[in-house]
Amino acid sequence: MLSLVDLRTRIAAGHLDPAGAIRLAEAAIAAHDPGIGAIVSRNPTPKVSEAGPLAGIAVGIKDIIDTADLPTQMGSPIYAGWQPKADAAIVARLRALGAVPLVKTTTSPFASHDPTATVNPRDRGHTPGGSSAGSAAAVAAGMVPLALGTQTGGSVIRPAAFCGVAAIKPSFRLLPTVGVKTFSWALDTLGLFGAGIADIAQALSLIADRPALDLGDDAPAPRIGLCLQGFAAAPDAAALAALDRAARAAEAAGARVADLTLPAPLPEAWARHPVIQDYEARQALAWEYAHHRAHLSPELGEQLDAAQTLVAAQYDEARRSAHRARRVLKDLFGEIDVILTLSAPGRAPAGLGTTGDARFNRLWTLMGVPCVTVPVPGDGLPLGVQIVARFGDDGRALAVARMIERALAA
Amino acid sequence: MLSLVDLRTRIAAGHLDPAGAIRLAEAAIAAHDPGIGAIVSRNPTPKVSEAGPLAGIAVGIKDIIDTADLPTQMGSPIYAGWQPKADAAIVARLRALGAVPLVKTTTSPFASHDPTATVNPRDRGHTPGGSSAGSAAAVAAGMVPLALGTQTGGSVIRPAAFCGVAAIKPSFRLLPTVGVKTFSWALDTLGLFGAGIADIAQALSLIADRPALDLGDDAPAPRIGLCLQGFAAAPDAAALAALDRAARAAEAAGARVADLTLPAPLPEAWARHPVIQDYEARQALAWEYAHHRAHLSPELGEQLDAAQTLVAAQYDEARRSAHRARRVLKDLFGEIDVILTLSAPGRAPAGLGTTGDARFNRLWTLMGVPCVTVPVPGDGLPLGVQIVARFGDDGRALAVARMIERALAA
Numbered sequence: 016m017l018s019l020v021d022l023r024t025r026i027a028a029g030h031l032d033p034a035g036a037i038r039l040a041e042a043a044i045a046a047h048d049p050g051i052g053a054i055v056s057r058n059p060t061p062k063v064s065e066a067g068p069l070a071g072i073a074v075g076i077k078d079i080i081d082t083a084d085l086p087t088q089m090g091s092p093i094y095a096g097w098q099p100k101a102d103a104a105i106v107a108r109l110r111a112l113g114a115v116p117l118v119k120t121t122t123s124p125f126a127s128h129d130p131t132a133t134v135n136p137r138d139r140g141h142t143p144g145g146s147s148a149g150s151a152a153a154v155a156a157g158m159v160p161l162a163l164g165t166q167t168g169g170s171v172i173r174p175a176a177f178c179g180v181a182a183i184k185p186s187f188r189l190l191p192t193v194g195v196k197t198f199s200w201a202l203d204t205l206g207l208f209g210a211g212i213a214d215i216a217q218a219l220s221l222i223a224d225r226p227a228l229d230l231g232d233d234a235p236a237p238r239i240g241l242c243l244q245g246f247a248a249a250p251d252a253a254a255l256a257a258l259d260r261a262a263r264a265a266e267a268a269g270a271r272v273a274d275l276t277l278p279a280p281l282p283e284a285w286a287r288h289p290v291i292q293d294y295e296a297r298q299a300l301a302w303e304y305a306h307h308r309a310h311l312s313p314e315l316g317e318q319l320d321a322a323q324t325l326v327a328a329q330y331d332e333a334r335r336s337a338h339r340a341r342r343v344l345k346d347l348f349g350e351i352d353v354i355l356t357l358s359a360p361g362r363a364p365a366g367l368g369t370t371g372d373a374r375f376n377r378l379w380t381l382m383g384v385p386c387v388t389v390p391v392p393g394d395g396l397p398l399g400v401q402i403v404a405r406f407g408d409d410g411r412a413l414a415v416a417r418m419i420e421r422a423l424a425a
Numbered sequence: 426m427l428s429l430v431d432l433r434t435r436i437a438a439g440h441l442d443p444a445g446a447i448r449l450a451e452a453a454i455a456a457h458d459p460g461i462g463a464i465v466s467r468n469p470t471p472k473v474s475e476a477g478p479l480a481g482i483a484v485g486i487k488d489i490i491d492t493a494d495l496p497t498q499m500g501s502p503i504y505a506g507w508q509p510k511a512d513a514a515i516v517a518r519l520r521a522l523g524a525v526p527l528v529k530t531t532t533s534p535f536a537s538h539d540p541t542a543t544v545n546p547r548d549r550g551h552t553p554g555g556s557s558a559g560s561a562a563a564v565a566a567g568m569v570p571l572a573l574g575t576q577t578g579g580s581v582i583r584p585a586a587f588c589g590v591a592a593i594k595p596s597f598r599l600l601p602t603v604g605v606k607t608f609s610w611a612l613d614t615l616g617l618f619g620a621g622i623a624d625i626a627q628a629l630s631l632i633a634d635r636p637a638l639d640l641g642d643d644a645p646a647p648r649i650g651l652c653l654q655g656f657a658a659a660p661d662a663a664a665l666a667a668l669d670r671a672a673r674a675a676e677a678a679g680a681r682v683a684d685l686t687l688p689a690p691l692p693e694a695w696a697r698h699p700v701i702q703d704y705e706a707r708q709a710l711a712w713e714y715a716h717h718r719a720h721l722s723p724e725l726g727e728q729l730d731a732a733q734t735l736v737a738a739q740y741d742e743a744r745r746s747a748h749r750a751r752r753v754l755k756d757l758f759g760e761i762d763v764i765l766t767l768s769a770p771g772r773a774p775a776g777l778g779t780t781g782d783a784r785f786n787r788l789w790t791l792m793g794v795p796c797v798t799v800p801v802p803g804d805g806l807p808l809g810v811q812i813v814a815r816f817g818d819d820g821r822a823l824a825v826a827r828m829i830e831r832a833l834a835a
Contacts, residue, residue, distance in 0.1 A: 083712060083716075094510065097510055100504065100507055101712040101713065102711070102712040104708045104709055104711050104712075106712075107708075107711035107712045107715055108708065108711060110715070111711065111715065188610065188611075191610070191705070191708045191709065192610070193607045193610065193708065193709045194712075197603045200598065200601070200602070200603065201598075223737070224736070224737055225737050295601070298514045298517075298518065298601045298603065299514055299601065299603045301512070301514050301517035301518060301521065302493060302511040302512040302513075302514075302516075302517045302604075303511065305517055305520070305521065306493075326634070327633070327634055327635050331817075407741075
């Protein structure tokens, strides 16, 4: 994989220039994408900045995020060839830092559940997950050192785990969603994919202009709550084993690990996530539904059909439930620093019929708290574990993820 | 003015058909807009629905709100002729109810402070206020029975007061902002303008699909906190007299009115509103600033220049302040039902050099609570008073506003 930290180090040392770093990405895309299908479109003549902390960093942009120089097609024939006027706020920020938004990456239609044609670079007979399929696959295949995704249920953490890359879904609205196609405004969250935790920590601290988010290796030994999210049903044995390995590695590195069962308001809120998501999606995609129902992908079409029957009272009750759960979770984080849990129920499913299940991700998206997935080394398709911290404590989630990443490698 | 309730009543009684109601609006626009300049563009061949509760209701859409059949030009040369792909969620909702989004209305550039060329229909030598200038003026001039605006500081309540119309800025995100150009995602709120309180109450309850928001005349006599917002400096004598008249009218109608001084966290949050607004605007308008600085309007350009120096710590502190204030305000609403305060510091300023001052509106936008402005009858340019209720209690704000409207007319 292309490491953002490594590229920046080589550029800073004069061993590589930004244009050369972009050419590395272009060559990797030319070599690998034909068999993977992660890329929707590419800027053939990118303007490469010599200045800025992200100079030389090629970025993959999920194709629901507006770009002024490339179409934004939402993974849907309804938006075929659609060229937005302006860059999304996050894309403008990347350019201001010197990065090159080089490619648009595949997405499930409107970031829904329906699969893309992208395959998993670790085993092409498997899904890379979704909805941020192309961003996870492009980083995993070494095409770009950084990619943007979005998560409404589990669309960042899950594909990252399936593809064996690091990713963060930061605290709600730490990254601006202006210019990102809305599915659910209370849930949609931008996230970052990178080769390792240090890469996404550097990227996030620069993009969010918060140096304190990148704690490096200096964080104190954490108190970790080990959480199976039993309300979401059991994971595969392999995922459980990976979680156990991560917990033992963390303990060996000095962390205190204790089992954690989430109080009732949290599973209650988890169960209501789909109500909030679908009631908002019905409004966010009202134009597409009214005028292009026949061109919506099958699962999304059915999801929006069903959403037409939801009423405001159900939505309000779901929002109150989420509010109660956020207060309980805040108190929980008085006793522990982070939660260690599953990134997905297991390895990437075979075939391209499904993008996998977001059931271990939904609660944390609804809570708006930062989530980081760490690849767990092993045989076969990748597995990941998920670190969750309190709202605004993205730096801690990254620091603990880094500690576990190192402990697993040791 | 065209009253939504009156038009619906006449249509229901068979005295008018939806196409006839739309023709009334078209004729009024042709007659009045040439001297007022509230309209940016008009659908020359609107599809008039015969069905739906808002059939026959022509709506003015502020020109930062996306429409699939009319350009959306943001009040800025940067977006001259720009045609979005899809309707904003609120526009799709209006169409689903049978309404006709007939015209786009003038807006300050990107809903900022810089004035438009629109004049106040009550006295053409005065501003109609801003940034939702065209929507307020179009309703006041009797061109349309309903118009959409947005408020980030005071851009709905202030122009409504200046133009002598009713308006509501509902609870934050009661109306979806998907497809509305963002200035500040924590503040931007869609609002409705109409001839009277009953009109906007009917419109809001239908659009939000919450019948309970339209309480009619059945609300019990309220406990009213009379609040001068002294931290925002003194209003004009005329505005103060109008507030006093409204308070006495409410008392005469059975309300209990007591003076209210807001606890310190509220004025503290008020003072930080611009930090949140400008830190987010810098991100939301990053593409426009990076590529079209020379074509930004003067005040907005300077505002964004200054915003470049803000740092994340200031923004975070401002958000914490707002969070504290929301909790204090919630407790306050245990003792009173609504707050009665000023809609603006006085009447519409002379000339078109300024859209007026949002200092009596900012706090409530930041708190996310529903605000309704009621015209106070009198000589000269209009004055309004503002009713504020707790988050989610939009129905109560409207019911008390209606009670005061009737008491003032008696």
